[in-house]
Amino acid sequence: MSERKGVSDGYHTSKYDNPSAKLWSVYLSEARKYDKALAHNWKGDMDAILIFAGLFSASVTAFIIEGYRNLSPDPNVPSLALLAQISRQLAMVTNTSTPLMEPIPKISTSAEFSPTTLAVVYNILWFLSLSFSLVCALSATMVEQWTRSYLHSSDRRPAPQDSARINAYLFQGIEKYGMSAVVEAIPTLLHISLFLFFAGLVVFLFPVNATLGSIVLTMFVICCGLYFLITFLPIYYLDCPYRTPGSFICWRILQILGLLQYEDADGIVKPLTGSMSDAQDLAATEVTLQRHERDLKAMSWAIKALREDSELEPFIEVIPNVASGADYSSKRLLLRLLHHQDVNIRLDYRIPQLLATCNSGVLDAALSQKRAVTCLTAIWSITMISMPNEINLVSDSARSILRFSEDTLGMLYTFQVELPTVREYIASTATVVARGLLDMHMNRIKAFQHKLIGLIHARETMSTTGSEISSASMCESKCTQCTPRQQIIHSLRRQLETLKLYLIKRQKMTIAMPYVIMETIAQHHTRLINMLGDSSNHLDMYLLHDVLNSLQVFEVSLNQAGFSLALEYIQNILSSSSLPYEAFNTVRRAVFKIDCNLQIDHSSQSLLVEYLDEIVERERTCESRKVPLNIIDRVLGMTRALNDPICVNKAKGIINRLSRITPRDAAMKALTRLDAELEMGDDAPLELFTFHLYTDVRIAK
Numbered sequence: 001m002s003e004r005k006g007v008s009d010g011y012h013t014s015k016y017d018n019p020s021a022k023l024w025s026v027y028l029s030e031a032r033k034y035d036k037a038l039a040h041n042w043k044g045d046m047d048a049i050l051i052f053a054g055l056f057s058a059s060v061t062a063f064i065i066e067g068y069r070n071l072s073p074d075p076n077v078p079s080l081a082l083l084a085q086i087s088r089q090l091a092m093v094t095n096t097s098t099p100l101m102e103p104i105p106k107i108s109t110s111a112e113f114s115p116t117t118l119a120v121v122y123n124i125l126w127f128l129s130l131s132f133s134l135v136c137a138l139s140a141t142m143v144e145q146w147t148r149s150y151l152h153s154s155d156r157r158p159a160p161q162d163s164a165r166i167n168a169y170l171f172q173g174i175e176k177y178g179m180s181a182v183v184e185a186i187p188t189l190l191h192i193s194l195f196l197f198f199a200g201l202v203v204f205l206f207p208v209n210a211t212l213g214s215i216v217l218t219m220f221v222i223c224c225g226l227y228f229l230i231t232f233l234p235i236y237y238l239d240c241p242y243r244t245p246g247s248f249i250c251w252r253i254l255q256i257l258g259l260l261q262y263e264d265a266d267g268i269v270k271p272l273t274g275s276m277s278d279a280q281d282l283a284a285t286e287v288t289l290q291r292h293e294r295d296l297k298a299m300s301w302a303i304k305a306l307r308e309d310s311e312l313e314p315f316i317e318v319i320p321n322v323a324s325g326a327d328y329s330s331k332r333l334l335l336r337l338l339h340h341q342d343v344n345i346r347l348d349y350r351i352p353q354l355l356a357t358c359n360s361g362v363l364d365a366a367l368s369q370k371r372a373v374t375c376l377t378a379i380w381s382i383t384m385i386s387m388p389n390e391i392n393l394v395s396d397s398a399r400s401i402l403r404f405s406e407d408t409l410g411m412l413y414t415f416q417v418e419l420p421t422v423r424e425y426i427a428s429t430a431t432v433v434a435r436g437l438l439d440m441h442m443n444r445i446k447a448f449q450h451k452l453i454g455l456i457h458a459r460e461t462m463s464t465t466g467s468e469i470s471s472a473s474m475c476e477s478k479c480t481q482c483t484p485r486q487q488i489i490h491s492l493r494r495q496l497e498t499l500k501l502y503l504i505k506r507q508k509m510t511i512a513m514p515y516v517i518m519e520t521i522a523q524h525h526t527r528l529i530n531m532l533g534d535s536s537n538h539l540d541m542y543l544l545h546d547v548l549n550s551l552q553v554f555e556v557s558l559n560q561a562g563f564s565l566a567l568e569y570i571q572n573i574l575s576s577s578s579l580p581y582e583a584f585n586t587v588r589r590a591v592f593k594i595d596c597n598l599q600i601d602h603s604s605q606s607l608l609v610e611y612l613d614e615i616v617e618r619e620r621t622c623e624s625r626k627v628p629l630n631i632i633d634r635v636l637g638m639t640r641a642l643n644d645p646i647c648v649n650k651a652k653g654i655i656n657r658l659s660r661i662t663p664r665d666a667a668m669k670a671l672t673r674l675d676a677e678l679e680m681g682d683d684a685p686l687e688l689f690t691f692h693l694y695t696d697v698r699i700a701k
Contacts, residue, residue, distance in 0.1 A: 409433055
């Protein structure tokens with residue numbers, strides 16, 4: 001009985017117990033995937049070559065059988081000549097009127113035969129064609145055999161470390177001896193065989209029929225031209241799918257001559273190194289405007305193909321990772337997909353539509369909650385993407401950079417009631433969406449102011465003196481009563497007052513209503529500024545003054561709205577049993593663009609002090625519901641908006657108490673700012689008692 005495999009060949013099973021086995025298993029797993037893919041590609045190519053080479057060789061053989069006859073004398077020619085001579089002699093014998101006998105023609109022999117030049121040429125071409133075809137078939141067969149041997153040799157040892165080392169040894173041999181180049185060269189043999197056959201066919205047909213030979217020659221020349229075209233085309237156009245084996249040879253020659261260059265993203269011309277595949281990879285992945293357009297086209301096709309909600313959900317699920325990553329191009333792609341012209345592609349429509357399916361009653365509770373969380377985190381992440389040079393001071397395009405509209409806020413408010421299990425996600429998402437709407441309106445105000453400055457400068461160059469402009473505009477303004485312009489101004493003032501009352505009543509800032517009012521105000525401003533721009537000779541100074549004043553009032557209201565939004569989110573943090581989703585980043589986003597130099601109403605300042613007091617009290621007494629320190633730092637930063645002496649004194653006492661519990665740099669900076677605020681304003685001696693109380697103890701409410 002034969003010995004067991006692994007013993008007879010000297011392989012010892014004790015080597016199995018190697019600590020590095022798992023380490024090499026990782027390499028072996030990846031190597032086997034690569035080897036199988038490589039072998040599959042080679043086998044597919046060689047199988048196709050074998051089939052074509054076999055059929056082509058049979059066809060060439062048929063032509064050779066017909067053509068090689070012209071290389072030797074026809075054995076029937078002497079017999080025919082002899083019969084013809086006998087026939088003539090018999091005719092002369094029977095015909096007595098012939099006075100003389102005709103000379104007997106000389107019968108040619110095989111030694112005197114000489115084939116024509118054309119016959120020699122096309123036979124040479126055809127025999128060469130057959131030879132190249134057979135060599136190609138033999139090479140393809142050998143490649144398949146080598147591939148099988150390589151795969152078998154890599155897997156013949158059971159120990160991972162041994163199999164991995166054998167695999168690496170053999171693979172390095174493949175690279176060392178250029179087996180890939182050999183495999184790529186095999187189709188070249190078949191191409192040469194085809195060209196030789198066509199050339200021989202042309203030479204063969206011309207003596208038979210010049211017209212037929214000319215037609216075949218024309219077709220042959222056209223095919224050669226196309227062949228050379230597709231040989232050089234992928235060298236200069238790397239995305240071209242057409243290529244021949246000669247393309248790689250020409251690529252290498254041009255590379256050696258230094259004729260292959262490319263221009264990088266910085267405009268620097270560099271030589272192309274590496275193979276044609278490396279150059280393709282570089283052209284496909286280098287950050288260029290063309291790559292951005294390709295990415296958009298490819299991803300648009302992918303999203304449009306995701307027709308089912310279950311197919312779209314995995315795509316939406318990866319958006320937070322993309323948005324939080326460092327790849328600028330991917331973030332830019334997300335924002336372009338957000339406002340795509342095709343409604344089946346644009347994410348600001350597809351994501352809310354997917355979110356709407358969560359309360360349709362079709363999904364069970366677990367799947368509904370998972371999908372809702374996926375959509376909410378995607379909306380939050382997209383809204384939080386920060387891109388440089390995104391703000392464009394053109395009021396008409398202000399909404400073009402808006403991530404999600406007022407409709408999204410309305411949907412989120414509805415879901416807050418219908419899906420209470422995801423309330424923490426809804427609170428954070430609604431806050432950043434609302435902050436995005438406020439930022440849009442702030443950018444509009446800057447655009448309006450920029451446009452008004454341009455109008456003033458333009459009109460100054462067209463007028464003689466500023467006093468003439470002012471007097472003319474005043475006269476005209478006094479003469480216009482109850483015009484559409486006046487109606488817009490009255491409506492604008494009413495809307496500003498409505499927004500102010502809404503903020504005073506401290507109603508929710510994460511619903512659509514206040515932002516609808518803001519949009520109406522912005523539209524009124526747009527119409528009034530357009531009227532100013534339509535004035536042909538002068539500016540209406542009364543109208544200009546009204547617009548500037550209303551813009552200032554609107555800016556203060558927007559800043560107040562942002563402060564109220566931040567307070568509302570802080571209240572959510574304090575009232576929630578668990579911390580909302582991405583609470584710190586949401587707070588940071590909510591307070592980032594608050595202008596503390598603009599006036600904040602007294603009730604908001606008092607509420608901030610109250611929330612700060614509760615945060616410090618939790619820090620002192622409650623271990624389980626403490627507010628994270630980074631959020632506390634952001635709340636301390638909001639104290640820059642305090643200018644009411646009572647609130648300032650209370651805040652100082654609270655912060656002093658916090659400093660004794662947890663010393664913070666943010667607390668020291670806040671105290672410094674508050675001291676400076678008190679020095680700038682009037683002293684409030686009656687509140688010193690309150691200050692000392694807040695320094696030591698929290699007053700019960």
